[in-house]
Amino acid sequence: MRSREAEIGHRLGALSSGRNAMRPKLKGASSRTFQRAVASHQARRLSDAEALYGQVLLEDPVHFDSRYLLGAVLMEQGRYEAALTQLDACLELRPGDAAALRVSGLVRSKLGQSHAALHAFEQALAARPDWAELHNDHGNTLAILGRVDEALEAFGRAILRNAIFAEAHNNRGNLLTGLKRFEEALGAFDAAIACQPGLAAAHNNRGNVLKAMRRTGAALASYDQALAISPTYVSALNNRGNALRDLGHLDRALASYDAALTLQPDYVDGHINRADVLIDVARFDEALAACDAALAASPGYAEAHNMRGNVLKHLKRLPEALAAYDEALALKPTYADAHANRGLLLTEIGRTAEGCVALETALVLEPGTAGFFYSLTQCKRMRQGDPLIGEMEARATHDTSLSTRERIDLHFGLGKAHADIGDPAAAFKHLLAGNRRQRTQIRYDEVSTLNALARMRAAFTPTSLKVGSERGNGDRRPIFILGMPRSGSTLVEQILAGHPDVFAAGEIDDLRLSIRSLGPKGDRLLEAAEPLTSLSPEDWQQVGADYLARLDAVAPNAKRVSNKTPDNFRLVGLIRLMLPDARIIHTRRDPVDTCLSCFATRFTGHQPFTYDLGELGRYYAAYRATMNHWRAILPADVMLDIDYEDVVDDLEGQSRRLLAHCGLEWTDRCLDFQHAIRPVLTASASQVRQPLYRQSVGRWHAYEAYLQPLLAELSREAV
Structure with a gap:
């Protein structure tokens, strides 16, 4: 699109370039008034120009140029209907005048009257087929109407008549980008920049096509160039944020979105993109506020409702999340991402058949x-x-x-x-x-990870745990289900979820957050880099109370609340000191089956050790050594080992052991685990909605020939 200044120049220039002959001559004062009107118009003093053109027309109602330029002034003020009145009067005076037809077409485009605008441009082209700007306007309108091939031809005709017409090159590039003809689009933007290096829009659009070509670093450089030319270019700031997000520079991305929103607080896409990054950094309340700001600016914007659904899902406000996706689809029924997000959520809350239908719909919409x-x-x-x-x-x-x-x-x-x-x-x-x-x-520092586990084992001894009961917070509500990922922890929590006294919280980060409430000392504790002797009984009381307060926030009336974060196996010693009456359930599964299942899963959370067989085997060995250590130093009644294979073979027997360990009365409802009404937001969401089956037991034998790097590491002891 051309700049506002370029549009004004075209309209005023039409006095000479668009129409050369048979203008009525003004005399005396009227001539001087007209000259003052044009000067005011060029200086952007639009109210003065309007009054002066009107004064000329009072003296000479058929003065074409005054009426024509009055129409242009009215258009520039956004008074489109009034502008059309003046332009229609012009065309009564001179039917077929190319300049008046062109501005009439531009006004009708502003009013959304694309077919009428196209007719005006075509009439103008019949009179002036050599006018490059007209061909460009014609192309823009054809593009709006979806007549893409004709639009490309129109931009080509504009360039043929003016090879250095930067706006036509830029518009052609935008159209080619939409057609995913990225190399051609890049050439068009490069041509626009060669013609007019200071055209910020061309640099911004060049960034968009480079980003679409996965050349994100080069895209960022183009956005930076656009902003060097025009520092207040809101769209370029937003696009720059998107590029920084894709490059992993999340803080810089947020800063770029914030700059865009400072300039334009109602910029909807800026709010939505900001929310997306805030989700990535787990600042969910801020992300929700960003979605609400987007919807305040544009209540009918489907993309904002969809993003709000994503945020609400992370906040575990699942009925509201589903309603948000439904609202997005009510506004935009062909919105594939909203269908997909809705389908995933339906699967996670146990409505698997509906979820699959929604995902299939998304794939039909975007094959x-x-x-x-x-x-x-x-x-x-x-x-x-x-x-x-x-x-x-x-x-x-x-x-x-x-x-x-x-x-x-x-x-x-x-x-x-x-x-x-x-x-x-x-x-x-x-x-x-x-x-x-x-x-x-991903970034995974294997040496640092394994060393931290070794330090944790060394830090905790039978002596260091003796004071647990006198230091910590005695409350029997917490249940911790932990172990390796894919070891049956979701199944165990689903069994517990069938009990009326249990609230299954799923994978929550509350334990780490409570330990971090101690500040830097807590951060060091999580890495086993803080001496346990540096903590007072009051410190352990504080972190225990903080954790219990978090349970109150999600389940104030529950007698037991389970936390199924597998990685908490690292922190068993800390759990014992801060919450000595908590019950710990360690889920186990055949080591090779566990590791193969990890290797077959594209985790959404942070499990960086699972993507290389050697690293996976070494991590498993360190996990195994850590659990053996806890078992050796903990009182026998604190931690229960539950083997996945035993649950498959004897569901009731293992379920009774599980409930007894947690101090819960038996109920047959725990055997109907696949129908427990709760969300499952893990990789096991679909499996735990099915009856138990033995196909996954010993599954690794079919893959034995491919697992040698893993098997070699599992045969070694952790150091």
């Missing part, structure tokens, strides 16, 4: 979307001959435009699909490819 393929494979068991598998294979094999994230989704989805249909060789090929790519996207 070939890698994330939708992946989600569908997770919510249902794939069957031999399912066309979805062939579509995914075709994309993974032949689509060279896929991003790393999309390839990861496809490989993990195909790994699950081929495992379902009994093809371990094909499954592992894709799992290996997906994990290799995922490993390049």
Whole structure:
């Protein structure tokens, strides 16, 4: 789009370039008044110009140029209907005048009258086929009407008549970007910049196409160039934030969005994108406020309702999240992302069949979307001959435009699909490819992680735990379910969730947050870098009370509240000191089955040790050593080991052990675990909605030939 100043220049320039002949001559005072009007118009003193053009027309009602330029002034003031009145009068005086027809078309475009605008431009072109600006206007209107090929031809005609017409090159580039003809679009923006290096819009749009081409660093440089030219360019600030987010610079991304919103507080996309980054950094209350600000500015904006649903899901306000997705779809029924998000949530709350339908709808609306393929494979068991598998294979094999994230989704989805249909060789090929790519996207300091576990084991001795009961907060509500990921912890919590006295909180970070309430000392405790002797009985009371207050906030009336964060196995000693009456449940599963299941899962949380077989094996060995240590130094009644295989073989017997350990009366409702009404926001969401089956026991034997790096590490003891 052209700048406002360029539009004014075109309209005033039309006195000479658009129309050369047969203007009525003004005499004396009227001539001087007209000259003053034009000078005021050029100086952007629009009210003065309007009054002076009106004064000329009082003396000479048929003075074409005054009426024509009065129409332009009215347009620049946003008074479009009044502008049309003047332009229609012009065209009564001179039917077919190209300049008046052109401005009439621009006004009608502002009013959303695209077909009428197109007719005006076509009439003007019949009179002036050599006018490059007219061809550009014609192209813009054709693009609005969806006549894309004709629009490209119109921009081409504009450039043919004026090779250095930067706006036409820029508009052509925008259209090519929408068509995903990215290389051609990049060439068009480069041509626009060569013609007019100071055209900030071309630099911004060049950044957009580079980002679409996955060249995010180069895109960021283009946005920076646009902002060097125009520091208050709100769209470029927003786009710069998006690029910084993709590059992992989340604080800088937030700063860029904040700058955009300072300039334009009602900038809806800025609020939505800011919310997305705030989700990434777990600042959910702020993210919700950002969504609410977007909706205050634009209540009917479907994207804002969708993002609000995402935030509410993280806040575990699931009925509200579902309502937000429903609102987004009521406003925009073809919104694929909202269908997909709704489908995932329905799966997580146990409405799996509905969830699959919603995900299938998303895939119909946006065929070939890698994330939708992946989600569908997770919510249902794939069957031999399912066309979805062939579509995914075709994309993974032949689509060279896929991003790393999309390839990861496809490989993990195909790994699950081929495992379902009994093809371990094909499954592992894709799992290996997906994990290799995922490993390049994360930071994992293996040495630091394993050293921290070793320090934790060394810090806790039978002596250091003796004072637990006198230091901590004696309350029997907390239950901690912990162990390796994919070891059956979700199943155990689902069994407990069937009991009327238990609130199943799922994977929550409350334990770490409570320990961090001690400040820097708490941060060091989490890394076993703080001597236990530095903490007073009051410190342990404080962190225990903080944790219990967090339980009160989510389940004030529950007799027991479970926390199913597997990684809490590192912190068993700290749990004992801060909450000595808490019950600890350690879920176990065959080591190789556990590790294979981890390797087959694209985790949404932070599990960086799972994407390389050697690293996974070494982490498991350290976990095993840590749990052996806790078992050796804890009183026998504090921690219960529950083996997944035993639960499969004897659900009732193991469930009775579980409830007895937690001090709960027996109820048959715990045996109907797959129907427990609660959300499951983990990788096991679909599995725990099904009856128990033995197919996953000993599953690793079919993959033994591919697991040698893992098996070698599991055979060693942790150091």
